[in-house]
Amino acid sequence: MDDALIIVGAGHAGGRAALTLREEGYAGRLILIGDEPHLPYERPPLSKGVLQGTADLAGCSLFDNARLAELGIEHSANNLVSRLDPQHQRLQLADGQWLPYAGLLLATGGRARRLPWEAPNIVYLRTHDEALALRGALRPGTRLVIVGGGFIGLEVAASARSLGCEVTVLEAGPRLAGRVLPPVISAALLDLHRRQGVDVRLNVVLETINADAVLLVDGERLACDLVVVGIGMQPNLELAAAAGLDVGQGIRVDAYLRTSAPYVYAAGDVCEFRLGGLYQRQETWRNAEAQGRHAALNMLGRELPFEAIPGFWSDQFDWGVQTVGVMTPLMVSRPLPDGGLLLFYLDADRRLQGACGWAMGSRAAKDIKLCERLITAAIPLSEASLADPDLSLKHLLRGRYAPISGVPIPVGHANRAGPP
Ligand SMILES: Cc1cc2nc3c(=O)[nH]c(=O)nc-3n(C[C@H](O)[C@H](O)[C@H](O)COP(=O)(O)OP(=O)(O)OC[C@H]3O[C@@H](n4cnc5c(N)ncnc54)[C@H](O)[C@@H]3O)c2cc1C
Secondary structure (H helix, E strand, O other): OOOOEEEOOOHHHHHHHHHHHHHHOOOOOOOEEOOOOOOOOOOOHHHHHHOOOOOOOOHHEOOOOOHHHHOOEEEOOOOOOOEEHHOOOOOEOOOOOOOOOOEEEEEEEEEEOOOOOOOOOOOOOOOOHHHHHHHOOOOOOEEEEEEOHHHHHHHHHHHHOOOOEEEEOOOOOOOOOOOOHHHHHHHHHOOOOHHOOOOEEEEOEEEEOOOEEEEEEOOOOEOEEEEEEEOOOOOOHHHHHOOOEEOOOEEEOOOOOOOOHHHHHHOOOEEEEEOOOEEEOOOOOHHHHHHHHHHHHHHOOOOOOOOOOOOOEEOOEEEEEEEEEOOEEEEEEEEHHHHHEEEEEEEEOEEEEEEEEEEEEEOHHHHHHHHHHHHHHHEOHHHHHOOOOOHHHHHHHHHHHHEEEEEEEOOOOOOOOOOE
C-alpha cells in the first residue's frame, strides 16, 4: 500500500490540512487535489476586497508555489476526483487514473446554490474566477439586482454600491440574514444598506429572470444589467455519497472528524458534525481553518475530539458583524459606541454560550475575543453586569479569574453583581 496521504479539495480546509501535516512532521507523500486552477485560497475577500479592487489572489492564498515546493506538497490543480473506492483505499481522477491512499481527507466544500432559470446576466459567487468576472462588470451606474439578503448578497451589495452601482437586494424572508442573525442585527443591517442607497426589498417572490430584468410575482419588472444570486451553497458530498459513506446534509463524521469509511476524514463546509448533540454543518472561515487543522492532526494518529467554538464575521460598508458560540433564548444586550451592539447569549445557569457584536469597522472584535474566553470559562454571569457598557469584559474575566501562565484559572464565584 502506497503511504500517501491525499486531500481532495484544495480550498481553505484542504490547504490548512496540508500545511498542518507538514508542520506536524509528516514526511511521507502528500497529495492535494483540487478542481480549481489555483493554490488554496481564502474566500472571504472575494465578496469584499477582491470586488472592491483592494485584494488579489496572492493576498488570499494560504501559500505560494515556493512554499509548496519547500514543503514537498504535490498539488494537482484542475483535477476532479471522480470516484472513491474506500474498500480498496483508492480514488479515481477524471482521467481514469487510480491513486491509492493510506489516509484521505475530503475537504470538497460546496458550490453556489442555483436558481432554476438560466440567463446570460445571472452570476454566482463562490470562486476567485467568478469574483474577478463580477468585478469586471461592476462599474458606476451598473444596475445590479442581488437575489438573496444573506451575507454574500449583502457583501456584494456593499461592494457594488461603493463602486457606484445601482443596487437592489431581493430577500424572500421577512428580514436580512435571518437564518443566522438575531432580529435586532437584521434590522441594523437593513437600516445601514438603505442609508447607503441600496434598494432592499423583503418578502419578495420571484416570477422569473430574463436577459435584462427580474420579474416578481406581483407583476413588477426590475430592469437590470446583472443579477447576482446569493441564496446559499450546496455541499459537494456526491463523491462521498456515491462511495457509500454516511451522509446527511454533509459528509457525516464522528467526534474525531472520521467519516464512516476507514482512514477517511472530512473537514470544512462539507463536513457534518455534532455540535450540542445535533448534526450540523458550518459554512465559515473559522470552521474551515479549525477542522482542516484538526483533521490533519487526527490523520497523524492524535485522536483529538473536535470541540472548537463556532463563529463567523461579515463586513459591509464600514460596519462589521461578528459572532462566537451559539445563540440561546436568553439574550442580554449592551450598547456600543455609534449605535453598535453587543449581544450575549446565556444558558439557564447564566453561563455565556454565545455573543454577537455589531460595530463600526472591527471595533467589536476585541469584545468577541473576550466573550470567547468567557464562554470557555463557563462561569455564571449576571445580566446586569453584561448589560453595563461601563463594565469591561476584561474586568468580568479578571474579577473572577487569576491568570496563571496565560491560562485563566477559576478562583471563585464572587462577582460584581452576582448571578440573579
Ligand atoms: C464569497 C464568499 C465570502 C465569504 N465570506 C466569509 C466571511 O466573511 N466570513 C466567514 O466566516 N466565512 C466566509 N465565507 C465562507 C468560507 O469562505 C468557507 O466557509 C470556506 O471557504 C470553506 O472552506 P472549505 O475548504 O471547506 O471549502 P472550499 O473553500 O469551497 O474548498 C473546497 C474545494 O474543493 C474543490 N472540490 C470539490 N469537489 C472536488 C473534487 N471532487 N475533486 C477535486 N476538487 C474538488 C472545490 O472546487 C473547492 O476548490 C465566504 C464564502 C464565500 C464564497
